[in-house]
Amino acid sequence: MRKIAIIGAGSIVFCKTLVLDIMNTPSLRDSQFALMAPSTRNTSQVEAFLNKVIKKENHPAQVYITTDQRDALRDADYVILSFQVGGNEAFRHDVEIPLKYGVDTCIGDSMNAGGVFRALRAIPVIRQICDDVRELCPDALILNYVNPMAMVGWALGKEGVNYVGLCHGVQTTLDLIAGYCDVKKEEVDFLCAGINHMGWFLKIEHKGQDLYPRFKEAMEKPEYYINEKVRAEVLRNFGYFCTESTGHLSEYLPYFRKNRKALDLYCDEPGFGGETAAYYKFSSAVATKYAGRLLDHEPIELPSRSVEYCSYILEALETGVPFRFNGNILNRGMISNLPEDCCAEGPVFADATGLHPVIVGDLPPQLAALNMTNINVQRLAVQAGYSGDPEEIVHAVALDPLTASVCTLAEIRDMVAEMLEAEKKWLPQFEGKKLVAKKDIVIPADVKRAPVPVDPALAIMARFGELGS
Numbered sequence: 001m002r003k004i005a006i007i008g009a010g011s012i013v014f015c016k017t018l019v020l021d022i023m024n025t026p027s028l029r030d031s032q033f034a035l036m037a038p039s040t041r042n043t044s045q046v047e048a049f050l051n052k053v054i055k056k057e058n059h060p061a062q063v064y065i066t067t068d069q070r071d072a073l074r075d076a077d078y079v080i081l082s083f084q085v086g087g088n089e090a091f092r093h094d095v096e097i098p099l100k101y102g103v104d105t106c107i108g109d110s111m112n113a114g115g116v117f118r119a120l121r122a123i124p125v126i127r128q129i130c131d132d133v134r135e136l137c138p139d140a141l142i143l144n145y146v147n148p149m150a151m152v153g154w155a156l157g158k159e160g161v162n163y164v165g166l167c168h169g170v171q172t173t174l175d176l177i178a179g180y181c182d183v184k185k186e187e188v189d190f191l192c193a194g195i196n197h198m199g200w201f202l203k204i205e206h207k208g209q210d211l212y213p214r215f216k217e218a219m220e221k222p223e224y225y226i227n228e229k230v231r232a233e234v235l236r237n238f239g240y241f242c243t244e245s246t247g248h249l250s251e252y253l254p255y256f257r258k259n260r261k262a263l264d265l266y267c268d269e270p271g272f273g274g275e276t277a278a279y280y281k282f283s284s285a286v287a288t289k290y291a292g293r294l295l296d297h298e299p300i301e302l303p304s305r306s307v308e309y310c311s312y313i314l315e316a317l318e319t320g321v322p323f324r325f326n327g328n329i330l331n332r333g334m335i336s337n338l339p340e341d342c343c344a345e346g347p348v349f350a351d352a353t354g355l356h357p358v359i360v361g362d363l364p365p366q367l368a369a370l371n372m373t374n375i376n377v378q379r380l381a382v383q384a385g386y387s388g389d390p391e392e393i394v395h396a397v398a399l400d401p402l403t404a405s406v407c408t409l410a411e412i413r414d415m416v417a418e419m420l421e422a423e424k425k426w427l428p429q430f431e432g433k434k435l436v437a438k439k440d441i442v443i444p445a446d447v448k449r450a451p452v453p454v455d456p457a458l459a460i461m462a463r464f465g466e467l468g469s
Helices: 012-023 042-059 069-073 087-100 111-137 148-158 169-181 212-219 229-238 244-252 260-266 279-288 310-319 365-387 390-398 401-406 410-422 458-465
Strands: 004-006 029-036 062-066 078-081 141-142 163-165 187-193 198-207 325-332 345-352 352-359
Touching: 004 012, 004 069, 012 029, 012 042, 012 111, 012 310, 029 042, 029 069, 029 458, 042 062, 062 069, 062 244, 069 111, 078 111, 087 352, 087 410, 111 148, 111 365, 111 410, 141 148, 141 310, 148 163, 148 325, 148 345, 148 365, 163 345, 169 198, 169 212, 187 365, 212 229, 229 244, 229 260, 229 365, 244 401, 260 458, 310 325, 310 345, 325 352, 365 390, 390 401, 390 410
Parallel strands: 004 029, 004 078, 029 062, 078 141, 141 163
Antiparallel strands: 163 325, 187 198, 187 345, 325 345, 345 352
């Protein structure tokens, strides 16, 4: 019986979805699930629910809960990560403190100051998990669902473990493309690559015919454009469609949330389309709905498998039947004009021999440039997470495209300092460290400018310039 450890199994709905997907896969039914979280408040609900399904379906799976990470990981074949350090309490700081400084976020889990701090909270936990994996289950494959995917994936890569990061942005975006082009999703041939939450559909074809002309024509129609204004504008101006929704993508670029005019114009859809703090509000509502009442809301049955990649990857590894998906891994040349050491997202094949990335080559230069604006932040955030140097947090947040479009450097420093203080109990690597305040220098009204040394050659050039020579 294979053992599947889920670290962060207190994510009630998501954990339930992944386990039911796996239980509904014939080659994986005789699996043991170790559901681990720091407390049993939520995992006890998931365990009770899954045991009712197992009994009703006469299923061979086994489920147990634990608060001991090492117990869950011992002899595991697969490790699924789905935790959020600090939960909604920390998440509230991630969205509310930046908003005080004018940084308006919708999702707030992958970039901006909120995404950086989510990564800083996760990195110490990731490092401890990797230490335990190396000792207790060195051959296990880690399947990561923890956001920010690219930053956490970068940390997993630094740790040298066998991992892949998974997201459902490609699958859901493919649904949209197929629907707008009026073709079956299964008949669309595509190539998608970039970074998590900013992957690019480089090719979309149907029966050998390029679908992009038809798709671009549809996105120019008001009834389609209104659904995805941000992605539509990026498509119109950069030539390719992105994997993430308007709400997500609007946070990763400087154009769409920097002032009230931009927000009203591009982020006016309700919910995840652009509403301020929409995902925090949603997460809080879900937590309230399921607080001690999972069995009241969910049918005791095995539903159809979801679009999540996890069960399909495990099935391919167990049966040898290849499965293609988009995964997040260390780049290592998969995308040749992105850094070798970044966490890139691209096509991967799974089979009995493991995971096999596909070499994509160069992205169109404008797409690589857009990715690099986010990769720069990711690199510096991971560096800060390892070093414990608060100055490096400022470097990361100051390079965030949305934050830089809204805040001065002094404001960014103040924001980081406030978030460090608010979230210090989840940031052990920064314990006892303060960010040095650097307020703008006050210039007295009667101050005289200091003389500026001038190179004689430059003075001569300037004089000739004035003479028009």
